[in-house]
Amino acid sequence: MQVGVIFLTICAYGLAIFLWSRERTPNYLVAMLGAHLAVLLSPLWQALYGFVYDTRLPALYGFGGGQLQALPRLALPWPVFLGAWLAVAPALAVFYLFRHRWWFPGYATSLLTFVLFVLYHLLIETICVRQGWLRYTRDVSLPLNVPQPLLSALMNGLVSLGMLAALLLTRRYSLGSLLTIVLPIPLALSLLVHGLLGAPLYTALLLEAQSWAALIGLIGTLGLLASGAHIIAGSLERPREWRQTI
Numbered sequence: 612m613q614v615g616v617i618f619l620t621i622c623a624y625g626l627a628i629f630l631w632s633r634e635r636t637p638n639y640l641v642a643m644l645g646a647h648l649a650v651l652l653s654p655l656w657q658a659l660y661g662f663v664y665d666t667r668l669p670a671l672y673g674f675g676g677g678q679l680q681a682l683p684r685l686a687l688p689w690p691v692f693l694g695a696w697l698a699v700a701p702a703l704a705v706f707y708l709f710r711h712r713w714w715f716p717g718y719a720t721s722l723l724t725f726v727l728f729v730l731y732h733l734l735i736e737t738i739c740v741r742q743g744w745l746r747y748t749r750d751v752s753l754p755l756n757v758p759q760p761l762l763s764a765l766m767n768g769l770v771s772l773g774m775l776a777a778l779l780l781t782r783r784y785s786l787g788s789l790l791t792i793v794l795p796i797p798l799a800l801s802l803l804v805h806g807l808l809g810a811p812l813y814t815a816l817l818l819e820a821q822s823w824a825a826l827i828g829l830i831g832t833l834g835l836l837a838s839g840a841h842i843i844a845g846s847l848e849r850p851r852e853w854r855q856t857i
Contacts, residue, residue, distance in 0.1 A: 612668075612744065616690040623696050627703075634710065638778055639703050641789040642797070643696040649797035650695035654685040656805050659813040660763070662747045664688050698767065699797060701731045702775040709779065716779065721772065721844035729768035736760040736767075753812075754826040765836050766809060770800045772843050779847070808835040 627639040654674060657663055666684055673686025705724055708714035714724075737760055739745040747759050777796045781789060811831030815824050 613690050616694045620693045637786045641793050642699045645794045645797040646695040646699045649801045653687045657685045665744050701728050702771045706778045716847035718844050718848040721847045725772045725840050728771040729764045732767040733764035754829045766804050769839050770804050773800045
């Protein structure tokens with residue numbers, strides 16, 4: 612796994628630098644760097660949502676395990692850190708299509724793009740679970756038997772949609788402005804979606820609340836995620852502004 616991730620990361624960064632040189636836009640590279648910044652919060656999300664990575668993977672840093680056997684090992688493996696650019700890859704792909712006039716933002720197209728983002732993240736999540744690189748540890752299952760990978764994919768899909776909107780809004784910015792504005796956006800979006808919008812659900816799960824309370828938390832989180840997708844898609848529904856010459 613480690614060798615494959617390193618190879619793909621080198622190729623991805625090589626492509627980002629090539630597009631920077633060809634299209635004169637560093638957005639691709641800055642967004643990928645921002646993804647590495649955002650993934651540093653992974654141990655926090657592991658604690659809140661009840662999942663861990665394979666302990667055999669070399670860790671960049673972590674908590675628990677070792678002498679603290681009672682606690683799960685909350686760690687950020689090196690392969691996960693190096694492959695963090697995969698989180699922004701779908702947004703960058705659509706941004707590339709937009710620049711070449713193969714994709715135009717609008718409410719319907721943005722919602723459809725959000726669905727595709729969710730499917731992409733669900734595929735990544737499923738592969739990681741089946742390969743044993745990631746597993747869920749929380750004993751309390753989600754209400755209505757909602758699969759945890761699906762909830763994670765919905766959250767990551769919303770982060771990707773927000774990242775796409777940020778890329779479109781800053782597509783003409785200079786490198787200095789991008790480093791100031793776009794670089795921390797993946798981190799900010801992760802805090803917003805996983806930390807704030809997911810709060811109704813993970814609070815109920817952490818407190819091991821009654822099933823009805825967990826159901827309310829799930830409905831609240833899903834409602835907030837749907838509202839977030841609606842707001843972002845609505846903000847992209849301005850054809851005259853978005854179809855200006857790039």
